[in-house]
Amino acid sequence: MKQLDLRRFPGFFAITLLCVVVLYAPLMVVSVYSFNASTSITNWGGFSLDWYVDVFTGPESPKFQRAAMNSLIIAVLAGLCATLIATSAAVAMHRAGRFKGKTATFALINLPLMVPEVVTAVASLIFFTAIGFSGGIGTILLAHITFCIPFAYLPIAARMQSVPDSYEQAAMDLYATPWEAFRLILLPLMMPGIFSGFLLAFIISLDDFLITNFVKGAGVETLPTAIFGAVKQGIKPNIMAISTLMLGVSVVFVTLSWLIGRSGQAKKP
Amino acid sequence: MAAMAPGGASSSEIYKGNASRLLLPTWVVIGVFLLVPVALMATYSFLTKEFRGGVIWEFSLAAYDQFFLDRGLFGDEPPKIEWTYITIFWRSIWQAGLATILCLLIGFPTAWFIATRDARMRTVWLLVVTVPYWVNLLIRTVSMKFLIRDEGPLNAMLLWSGLIDQPLGLINTNLAVQLGLFYSYLPFMVLPIYAAVERYDFALSEAAADLYAGRWTTLRLVILPVVKPGIIAGCILVFVPSLGAFLAPDLLGGAKSFMIGSLIEEQFKGAAGNWPFGAAAAMILMTIVMIVLLVYARSQTREAKA
């Protein structure tokens, strides 16, 4: 007689497979079609790398390259700034004991996650217009830093929570000054969290379309806004090539952050 | 035990009193670039519109009036309720709700299946389900559009196989928007439910089976109530961003699927150009979201106390 397995429900595996199919089918199809030799996006005309060549040398390539460069610069800077701010905040929230306004600060850090994206976009546009910032990379950067802070904070704070403060106490007991205790003990132990925080903020910045589209002003494009503009005129094969390249970058980043997260866990006692 | 002194003063003394210095950047950045803008937006919703964008600094309830009341073409008729925008909001709530249910129906079995694998397969499955989330949202939505277009691969395949004899006509429908939202936010449903199921004590299932409950009875009477916090968290995490979503309705939906996000965007980027009205719509959206979050937070604290 077959043992009754209480963990199994008939059909759950099938639904999981369906879920995976729905998640991957669109990306797979676009990746495959990005290698289509035909200019038509409907028919298959054989394998070719033409559209990848087009991305780097074609008539639209300068526009996309500039947009990609902007995206990259903004994502790196926003990621770095948000990580610095979030690290400092995490130290205060997890090491400074109780202080006045702690709960309010916690709510403030998470505020960008709670306010709907389109509301943040509208509010930012109104604010930047009111103070006379008429768009450009600087404006986009400020907006990105703001909404990246909670994303950077999450893994850093989680990591910090798993580092007991007895390590720093042990360091001070062994004649380390507070600065040495931070630099030699807390910082290295927090590093995996800080790195994940940066990666997360970086990807979130790279991902953003809506807020960027509101505050960017005329003439400045990031990769998502440039792609959106192009898609409005119809999906062309070069867009599929760009999409496939970005898909590749995302997969590399996720794998990287996963590996780092794992090595961070392995180091835990 | 003994290391934890009463009163919770166990944290090291190093950073005591430095909290405000360490938090200053956070306060300044989020305060100046989010809190102040939202306050300014609230103010704008009570100002008079300037044609071609911007505002005139003169108090006015015109934006809210326009949202809720219909005073006829020339504004001189007795006010009736204006249904246009309420309908858009209602449709958005409806769409986001259906997308949430879709996520739950697919996400719960998926989360359950993953959480009941052994430790190594669990990480693999989790990675499989979360990787698409890290792909740019715009690209995912565009890919979905490409796949389900009338001339797209999905219809081509179904036509070729003879299952259908004309395209499904999925694109520009409400279903397409729900599919897009599902695709955008599914991991938000799977992850909290997964976390709840992982903590679930299977001795409870054994006890239920011992007391003559069948598989599905156990699911209904024991498992679902126990993992409910995870399910509710997942639903909120999907519903809230779906409500204000812009890309999925804009790219996948037609005119009949017009949602809040597009309505607001139109006031600032499009031809309509009515900033106070856009600000008012954004305020109403934010109020709805805050009410949902508040009710959720309340139920959480009540649960924690119980």
Place this chain on the structure above:
Amino acid sequence: MTGTVINIDRVVKRFGTFTALHEVSLDIAENEFFTLLGPSGCGKTTLLRCIAGFEPVSGGQIRLHGEDIAPLPPFKRPVNTVFQHYALFPHMTVLENVMFGLQRLGWSVVDAEGRAKQALELVHLSQFLKRRPGQLSGGQQQRVALARALAPEPKVLLLDEPLSALDLKLRQAVRMELKQIQRETGIAFVFVTHDQEEALTMSDRIAVMSDGHVQQIGAPREIYEAPANRFVADFIGETNLIEVPVLGISDGMAEVSLPGGGTLRCPTPLSRAVGQGILSLRPERIDLCPASEADLTVIATDQVYLGTDIQLKAQLEGGQEMTIRLQNAEATRLPERGTQVGLRLEAGAARLLSA
């Protein structure tokens, strides 16, 4: 014993409205293995953390060789700690961990390495220099923590329940080793534990604490045989606490009347006569005897088989319960349940304490 190394003078520690230490005073001598013993929440760990400098005191002074160290931060106190869960830096090797304190004190890498290796030799861990703490067993981690704290040759070594994370067998072996290392190094150890057996086997002197007060300070034998009050008698070992009327007290001896008639003379820390007292009777110092020679007559109610011992439960006249511990010898004859039994109190069995 030579001079005093640490002098704790009316130290008070408050956490908000809660007072963890009430004017605690005690001296720790050079070269001494001193134990702070008490149940959880008694303030022993708090006192240790005050000495280490992790908790600022709310009042009183802590003097090290006569100098008040209460205002100094932990990294300026020549005192080192072995933490309860060791707190070994997980991102450093064993050797780096042990070198850490020396380098902070400004030692050169070469010198620090030499001393660190010596310290690791002392705890028999020389073969694991390049390992990470995570790769070591619990017992090995405990030795690294010990070596790390000993390497800078502190004036006092503080140990916060360092054996509590080890399993029973290992714990017993490490006790003797710890005591030996203390003798070899000649450093004063202040050892915090809630385990009375640990305290009794290792310590030169023990301070028994409860509710933020020091109840008694003394050598292990003194604490066990001559408890100062009801708390100490009850906390250290097993005892029967029986309420009795006191007839008189003089020269450290008391005369009490026993339930069921008869009187008893026994030692007491009390100096003035009181109406009622608590008589502490150690169960292992009571024996069965014929009713005619008995100090006390009881009715047997139950028995518990413990292997080496047999516990006899009995009821005194007047209803008070007591326990007697008998050695499990071939000849031991146990009384039937409900029968009368005569008991003889051996020397040192009884002590009168205040109610």
